[in-house]
Amino acid sequence: MVGTNTQTIAKSNDWTVYPSPGFYNSDCVLLRPEESIKADALAVEAGISSVQLMETAGKSVATVVAQAVSAPSDLAGPVCVLCGPGNNGGDGFVAARYLEDWGFPVKLYLVGKVSDLSGDAHYMAERFEGTVNQATPDCVKGASIILDALFGAGLSRPVSGIYADLIEAVNHEEDALTIAIDLPSGLDGATGQALGSCVKADVTVTFFTRKPGHVLLPGRFLSGGSDHIHVMDIGIPTKTLTDIQAKTGENIPLAWQHLYPITSPFAHKYNKGHVLVLGGREPTLGASRLTSMAALRSGAGLVSLACPSESYSVQATALTDIMVRRFDSNFGFLGFLDDPRLNVVTIGPGAGVGEKTNELVLGVLKRDIPCVLDADGLLSFVGRSKKLKRKSKGDLKLVLTPHEGEFTRLFPEYPLSEGRLMAARSAAADMGAVVVLKGADTIIAHPDGRAYINSNAPTWLSVAGTGDVLAGMIAGLMAQGMPAFEASSAAVYFHSESAMTAGKGMIASDLLPIIARVLP
Ligand SMILES: NC(=O)C1=CN([C@@H]2O[C@H](COP(=O)(O)OP(=O)(O)OC[C@H]3O[C@@H](n4cnc5c(N)ncnc54)[C@H](O)[C@@H]3O)[C@@H](O)[C@H]2O)[C@@H](O)CC1
Numbered sequence: 001m002v003g004t005n006t007q008t009i010a011k012s013n014d015w016t017v018y019p020s021p022g023f024y025n026s027d028c029v030l031l032r033p034e035e036s037i038k039a040d041a042l043a044v045e046a047g048i049s050s051v052q053l054m055e056t057a058g059k060s061v062a063t064v065v066a067q068a069v070s071a072p073s074d075l076a077g078p079v080c081v082l083c084g085p086g087n088n089g090g091d092g093f094v095a096a097r098y099l100e101d102w103g104f105p106v107k108l109y110l111v112g113k114v115s116d117l118s119g120d121a122h123y124m125a126e127r128f129e130g131t132v133n134q135a136t137p138d139c140v141k142g143a144s145i146i147l148d149a150l151f152g153a154g155l156s157r158p159v160s161g162i163y164a165d166l167i168e169a170v171n172h173e174e175d176a177l178t179i180a181i182d183l184p185s186g187l188d189g190a191t192g193q194a195l196g197s198c199v200k201a202d203v204t205v206t207f208f209t210r211k212p213g214h215v216l217l218p219g220r221f222l223s224g225g226s227d228h229i230h231v232m233d234i235g236i237p238t239k240t241l242t243d244i245q246a247k248t249g250e251n252i253p254l255a256w257q258h259l260y261p262i263t264s265p266f267a268h269k270y271n272k273g274h275v276l277v278l279g280g281r282e283p284t285l286g287a288s289r290l291t292s293m294a295a296l297r298s299g300a301g302l303v304s305l306a307c308p309s310e311s312y313s314v315q316a317t318a319l320t321d322i323m324v325r326r327f328d329s330n331f332g333f334l335g336f337l338d339d340p341r342l343n344v345v346t347i348g349p350g351a352g353v354g355e356k357t358n359e360l361v362l363g364v365l366k367r368d369i370p371c372v373l374d375a376d377g378l379l380s381f382v383g384r385s386k387k388l389k390r391k392s393k394g395d396l397k398l399v400l401t402p403h404e405g406e407f408t409r410l411f412p413e414y415p416l417s418e419g420r421l422m423a424a425r426s427a428a429a430d431m432g433a434v435v436v437l438k439g440a441d442t443i444i445a446h447p448d449g450r451a452y453i454n455s456n457a458p459t460w461l462s463v464a465g466t467g468d469v470l471a472g473m474i475a476g477l478m479a480q481g482m483p484a485f486e487a488s489s490a491a492v493y494f495h496s497e498s499a500m501t502a503g504k505g506m507i508a509s510d511l512l513p514i515i516a517r518v519l520p
């Protein structure tokens with residue numbers, strides 16, 4: 001892992017000054033359908049013919065099919081290739097040609113006529129020497145393998161009519177191995193949502209990079225799951241990514257490892273940051289304890305838990321490694337902020353929803369101290385989220401970590417029904433803050449439009465208190481100088497890694513000792 005110590009971490013959020021290497025790397029970047037069509041066009045401009053791209057794409061699909069079976073003679077039924085009206089269908093014709101050459105029993109079905117096809121797809125259809133059959137819903141019956149080449153990046157409206165009937169027939173054929181070319185037909189590659197009917201693929205073969213729809217849910221599952229999505233190199237030069245300037249990526253270490261705080265040999269607790277967590281009130285006292293311990297386990301030098309007098313003795317008794325401090329009024333809490341070493345405040349877990357919490361948050365923001373706002377800290381702003389707005393110039397100082405329920409209440413103007421990615425991006429841009437929209441495909445959005453989609457969370461991470469742990473991890477990394485967007489992304493990734501290590505049946509406090517083991 002490449003790193004830098006906290007002394008050298010740059011203070012800027014201008015990503016043209018600090019380019020995120022992930023957006024220029026085909027392993028990390030996720031190209032939206034129109035961006036992937038642009039990548040194809042840029043490759044053609046660079047001198048690679050579009051026919052060659054399609055030839056390589058179709059051949060790579062055939063290779064994946066061939067690798068999935070030990071020998072063509074092992075197949076009980078044919079390989080059914082379903083071709084649609086565009087270039088995705090063209091890929092299907094190429095794959096069918098190779099598979100026939102290699103001795104596979106191929107049956108190709110087209111919606112419409114060869115003469116309706118145009119461009120490269122028409123050219124590839126002419127080159128196919130086998131029979132072109134008319135596609136009907138019955139055609140996939142008894143198939144051993146179904147190659148789905150109906151629609152890819154060019155899907156432009158909800159699927160209906162004969163296409164919907166075909167897709168339903170494909171999904172009904174449960175014994176067949178369904179392999180989607182580029183995208184399962186019907187999947188919106190930008191949002192991960194089905195547009196009308198959608199193929200449920202076992203395997204997806206895509207080209208150059210993954211697309212957001214392969215990582216967002218339900219698209220990831222409709223594509224066969226992360227381990228069954230193959231990305232094939234078809235000769236598109238990586239340098240096209242520099243021109244495309246895509247802003248969506250998969251949340252993997254490549255995205256942020258260059259800013260990860262590596263502890264210098266001269267480090268001591270006072271230069272590894274000091275996190276202040278607002279302690280809770282009855283009955284959710286444990287939440288802020290989880291947050292403060294997670295911040296400490298993530299490498300913060302010092303963590304203090306500031307508790308209202310009524311909960312002070314319980315919290316002080318329960319915690320050994322955290323400095324527990326008492327306050328009697330909001331004024332008292334804000335007094336803690338005068339400590340110049342304190343560099344991140346976390347408010348929310350178990351804090352209580354209402355005026356007191358609202359005032360505390362506004363007091364922190366007024367002092368311009370970096371702040372992670374979770375749970376009750378967010379809910380205290382329902383109906384008045386505009387008060388959280390930050391100017392997005394300079395360092396980002398605010399991270400909001402809502403789950404879907406909190407997001408919907410806080411930002412009714414950005415409905416999740418239009419896609420989680422878009423909703424998180426809009427809220428981040430509006431608030432001038434990092435928005436971490438939690439879920440099985442957590443999205444980390446920056447006000448400038450960049451966003452990472454997380455894909456390594458196991459289902460068992462969804463248990464009470466794990467969100468409190470995440471808030472502490474984000475604060476812990478920010479305290480060590482990692483910029484808010486990258487700290488949030490890294491924390492989300494390692495939070496899921498910790499859950500993977502903890503295993504099924506884990507509870508939130510199990511994560512705490514594991515965090516330090518999974519962090520670099
Ligand atoms: N352009 C290139 O150079 C390459 C393209 N490739 C393939 O080309 C695909 C993109 O090709 P296209 O842009 O032609 O798009 P598609 O083949 O995905 O589909 C576009 C066609 O479908 C129609 N259509 C869209 N939505 C529909 C709906 N709901 N119901 C009925 N018809 C609908 C459109 O009118 C158009 O005719 C990629 O997904 C990939 O598979 C690959 O061959 C690699 C190279």
Ligand SMILES: Nc1ncnc2c1ncn2[C@@H]1O[C@H](COP(=O)(O)OP(=O)(O)O)[C@@H](O)[C@H]1O
Pocket residue numbers: 375403438439440442457458459460461462463464465466467468469470495
């Ligand atoms: N289906 C799921 N699969 C994997 N992780 C999930 C799933 N649903 C939620 N999570 C994760 O579990 C955590 C729950 O956080 P949150 O909802 O804030 O819970 P709490 O408030 O109880 O701590 C988040 O990190 C979220 O991303």
Ligand SMILES: [K+]
Pocket residue numbers: 088148149150151152180181182183184185
């Ligand atoms: K397809």
